[in-house]
Amino acid sequence: MSTPRTVLVIGGGAAGNAATILLRRAGLAVDLIEAKDDWNATAGSGITLQGNALRVLRELGVWERIKDSGFGFGSVGITTPDGTVLHEARDIRTGGDDLPATVGMQRPQLQRILIDAVRASGASVRLGTRAESLEQDGDGVTVRLTDGTEGRYDLVIAADGLGSATRAAIGITTKPEPTGMAIWRVATPRPTGVTRTDLAYGGPAYIAGYCPTSDTTIYAYVVEANRDRASIPPETYADEMRRLASAYGGCWPEITEHITDPTKVNYTWFDRLLVEGSWHRGRVVLIGDAAHCCPPTLAQGAALSLEDAWVLAQLLTASEDWDDALFQAYYERRIARVRPVVEASVQIGQWQLDGVRDADLPGLMGRTMTMLRELP
Known part of the structure; x- marks a missing residue:
């Protein structure tokens, strides 16, 4: 052999x-x-x-x-910063018709x-x-x-x-190479009614979005221009993300209530x-x-x-x-x-x-x- x-x-x-x-x-x-x-x-x-x-x-x-x-889903919502839904687009099933278009998970x-x-x-x-x-x-x-x-x-x-x-x-x-953007991410409980990704363009950030990751959880994210990492002490991460997220409506007030622990917030540059x-x-x-x-x-x-x-x-x-x-x-x-x-x-x-x-x-x-x- x-x-x-x-x-x-x-x-x-x-x-x-x-x-x-x-x-x-x-x-x-x-x-x-x-x-x-x-x-x-x-x-x-x-x-x-x-x-x-x-x-x-x-x-x-x-x-x-x-x-x-x-958590499987098949569409993405585009909203204004105040949470008004402008459009719901069906996701393309890139894995074929026998699989969900998207699954969010922890x-x-x-x-x-x-x-x-x-x-x-x-x-x-x-x-x-x-x-x-x-x-x-x-x-x-x-x-x-x-x-x-x-x-x-x-x-x-x-x-x-x-x-x-x-x-x-x-x-x-x-x-x-950095692209010029950075993202704040956090996992929180899932607000009632969140069954897809919603993306808000505009406001103090370029994008504010969230994705359901189970029946009880989501992860939320806010995208802004990248900043010098040294200028953002890790102990302020929750405060920084909450400040940006608090400008958004819809489900965001409920999400923002849970952005309290800086050790649970991740800050990353886009590369x-x-x-x-x-x-x-x-x-x-x-x-x-x-x-x-x-x-x-x-x-x-x-x-x-x-x-x-x-x-x-x-x-x-x-x-x-x-x-x-x-x-x-x-x-x-x-x-x-x-x-x-x-x-x-x-x-x-x-x-x-x-x-x-x-x-x-x-x-x-x-x-x-x-x-x-x-x-x-």
């Missing part, structure tokens, strides 16, 4: 977890390392999963748990579901561990880890996020990243935010990362030759889909920053989301 190929996955977020689950299912030996000691410690408040993300989660075998844990719950699937897959998992060095030759990669161990792998998958140390270690110099040319060097390949990142204006960050893992796993398990041609094919297949989403996500924010009033926002969103209905 032949020895299975060995893969090291660096990073235990959505992309790394998905790759691990799929490769273990195919019989490969997979080690996953995660820098945090607590795998779920900073999973965040909430997440909007479009249908193309749900399609991959179904492939991972976790769709039933996602469905039971989250991000820690999504992470827990994926962690459980990784554990059940039989992968070796080491927490609080990083890759200290990578030495490649024509057959594989020797990796020394910060826990003092060393391993030899046929492939290393870098899923270590926007600030990927692996990306830099293999000589890819592309770095994330843009797109590695061009290839997403690999030798036997080290990038997936997810390590290769691309965009503002959440189309709610496609997790979806694109999950798709990366799905496509790479398909190619790896279908080929005997893990070579430059295979990894370049992975890049070409993904870049044609990822680039339009990154560019559209950035453009939507830029129109707001520039105060463009006649932008074809519905057209851009419609074209982009229709493209995502196709299989990746």
Whole structure:
């Protein structure tokens, strides 16, 4: 019986977890390392999963748990700052007609579901561990880890996020760039009657929105121009978000009442990243935010990362030759889909920053989301 190929996955977020689950299912030996000691410690408040993300989660075998844990819906409301609904738009079912258009859920719950699937897959998992060095030759990669161990792998998958140390270690110099916007996020109880995402444009922020994440919870967010992080002490986070949110009507007064604990409020800049040319060097390949990142204006960050893992796993398990041609094919297949989403996500924010009033926002969103209905 032949020895299975060995893969090291660096990073235990959505992309790394998905790759691990799929490769273990195919019989490969997979080690996953995660820098945090607590795998779920900073999973965040909430997440909007479009249908193309749900399609991959179904492939991972976790769709039933996602469905039971989250809140499915099929439309988005556009409102004035005072809460008046101007328009309700039906969401495009990017995962196909047999899946909801959108599921909102608590991000820690999504992470827990994926962690459980990784554990059940039989992968070796080491927490609080990083890759200290990578030495490649024509057959594989020797990796020394910060826990003092060393391993030899046929492939290393870098899923270590926007600030990927692996990306830099293999000589890819592309770095994330701020887009000029930032977002405040918080999880709160769900006001009665909230059954979809509503977005208010205008007021003191560019966008004020919320998304139901279960029968009892939502996550709410407010988008503004980015500010120097050093000028906003963490202990003031609740005050800052409450100040912005208090200008909005409709369900916002009830939401704002719950923005009291600064440790529950997350402040993040919007960044843009797109590695061009290839997403690999030798036997080290990038997936997810390590290769691309965009503002959440189309709610496609997790979806694109999950798709990366799905496509790479398909190619790896279908080929005997893990070579430059295979990894370049992975890049070409993904870049044609990822680039339009990154560019559209950035453009939507830029129109707001520039105060463009006649932008074809519905057209851009419609074209982009229709493209995502196709299989990746």
